Amino acid sequence: xxxxxxxxxxxxxxxxxxxxxxxxxxxxxxxxxxxxxxxxxxxxxxxxxxxxxxxxxxxxxxxxxxxxxxxxxxxxxxxxxxxxxxxxxxxxxxxxxxxxxxxxxxxxxxxxxxxxxxxxxxxxxxxxxxxxxxxxxxxxxxxxxxxxxxxxxxxxxxxxxxxxxxxxxxxxxxxxxxxxxxxxxxxxxxxxxxxxxxxxxxxxxxxxxxxxxxxxxxxxxxx
Amino acid sequence: xxxxxxxxxxxxxxxxxxxxxxxxxxxxxxxxxxxxxxxxxxxxxxxxxxxxxxxxxxxxxxxxxxxxxxxxxxxxxxxxxxxxxxxxxxxxxxxxxxxxxxxxxxxxxxxxxxxxxxxxxxxxxxxxxxxxxxxxxxxxxxxxxxxxxxxxxxxxxxxxxxxxxxxxxxxxxxxxxxxxxxxxxxxxxxxxxxxxxxxxxxxxxxxxxxxxxxxxxxxxx
Numbered sequence: 001x002x003x004x005x006x007x008x009x010x011x012x013x014x015x016x017x018x019x020x021x022x023x024x025x026x027x028x029x030x031x032x033x034x035x036x037x038x039x040x041x042x043x044x045x046x047x048x049x050x051x052x053x054x055x056x057x058x059x060x061x062x063x064x065x066x067x068x069x070x071x072x073x074x075x076x077x078x079x080x081x082x083x084x085x086x087x088x089x090x091x092x093x094x095x096x097x098x099x100x101x102x103x104x105x106x107x108x109x110x111x112x113x114x115x116x117x118x119x120x121x122x123x124x125x126x127x128x129x130x131x132x133x134x135x136x137x138x139x140x141x142x143x144x145x146x147x148x149x150x151x152x153x154x155x156x157x158x159x160x161x162x163x164x165x166x167x168x169x170x171x172x173x174x175x176x177x178x179x180x181x182x183x184x185x186x187x188x189x190x191x192x193x194x195x196x197x198x199x200x201x202x203x204x205x206x207x208x209x210x211x212x213x214x215x216x217x218x219x220x221x222x223x
Numbered sequence: 224x225x226x227x228x229x230x231x232x233x234x235x236x237x238x239x240x241x242x243x244x245x246x247x248x249x250x251x252x253x254x255x256x257x258x259x260x261x262x263x264x265x266x267x268x269x270x271x272x273x274x275x276x277x278x279x280x281x282x283x284x285x286x287x288x289x290x291x292x293x294x295x296x297x298x299x300x301x302x303x304x305x306x307x308x309x310x311x312x313x314x315x316x317x318x319x320x321x322x323x324x325x326x327x328x329x330x331x332x333x334x335x336x337x338x339x340x341x342x343x344x345x346x347x348x349x350x351x352x353x354x355x356x357x358x359x360x361x362x363x364x365x366x367x368x369x370x371x372x373x374x375x376x377x378x379x380x381x382x383x384x385x386x387x388x389x390x391x392x393x394x395x396x397x398x399x400x401x402x403x404x405x406x407x408x409x410x411x412x413x414x415x416x417x418x419x420x421x422x423x424x425x426x427x428x429x430x431x432x433x434x435x436x437x438x439x440x441x442x443x444x
Contacts, residue, residue, distance in 0.1 A: 097343045097344050098342055098343065099343050101277050101278055101338075101340065104341075104439065104442045105278060105282060107443050108444070111444065177312070
């Protein structure tokens with residue numbers, strides 16, 4: 001009995017080589033396919049992201065709408081210079097539109113002062129025509145934003161409407177804790193005799209005002 | 224895999240909704256904490272009322288009926304120290320009976336007042352509003368509600384009083400009681416959109432605030 005031994009290495013090498021070639025071809029085709037598919041994959045993911053973004057935006061818009069305020073142009077009209085911005089402007093930025101209250105208050109005070117003076121002047125016309133007024137007073141109130149003092153008053157006394165003032169004075173009213181106001185006269189002019197009250201530490205302390213505030217208030221005296 | 228993706232989206236949605244809800248719920252405490260010391264307590268022989276501090280000089284906006292025949296008025300604000308340290312004398316600067324508005328000014332106000340601002344934006348019907356005041360003497364109380372309707376040239380009167388009032392008001396479903404009168408009605412930014420003024424006792428959720436439009440007219444004219 002004999003045993004035949006075949007050397008098959010050549011066949012094996014050939015098959016191995018063939019297999020490697022097939023693998024390389026497969027890898028190359030995979031890469032080519034991937035390159036071809038890449039835009040479509042990107043589009044799919046982009047679409048998904050867009051959908052999520054739209055969903056978030058819709059929810060945000062719904063919440064914002066539920067909480068938002070009407071930008072109605074009709075109701076708040078331009079009743080004053082400080083309200084030049086329309087109430088109808090969009091307000092999506094998340095901040096409110098506010099009114100300049102200080103400006104409003106100033107405008108209101110100015111209007112009150114004007115109306116008070118005009119009323120006084122009207123009365124003056126009527127009464128002077130009837131020629132019954134003697135010794136009358138005109139007060140000018142000057143706004144002063146101090147810690148305690150809020151206005152400086154200048155008063156003028158006239159004998160009759162056509163005469164120059166016979167006396168003038170400038171003073172401040174300082175409110176006290178008991179509710180009663182204390183007046184401090186800075187300047188008195190009585191027929192060309194001018195008297196100025198010295199502003200001392202004692203006087204300021206007695207009034208409950210700082211000396212510097214009194215000095216600042218005095219600088220508003222226009223006589 | 225599909226279930227996992229669905230869960231992810233559901234989780235994202237729920238997270239967004241939860242955070243939105245939390246932010247909504249947090250608005251009330253935020254506004255109260257930021258604005259409570261901008262609300263003054265008005266005390267006089269006639270009773271208690273509320274007021275809104277609107278300027279650093281101590282201007283306080285309130286109702287006319289809160290100061291009418293209310294002698295010896297004093298203002299109390301929230302601050303450090305005892306009540307006496309935060310009590311201030313006040314003078315009446317301006318009144319409008321028909322609009323039921325009054326402007327007061329504190330004498331010697333502190334420098335660090337928390338000033339409330341007036342919003343020029345008109346609230347939508349259904350929008351959330353906040354009130355701070357002193358209902359029935361329960362000082363500095365917060366309540367939450369909604370704008371129910373805008374009422375122009377609305378007429379009302381108070382019991383035991385001959386006066387009639389006419390103004391633009393917001394009808395609202397915000398609980399207010401006696402003592403809330405003159406207090407601020409605030410929007411989601413904590414700015415004033417009205418002055419809480421009156422309500423109908425026999426009804427539920429029928430309360431009214433005078434609008435900023437009226438306040439502007441009152442302050443300017």
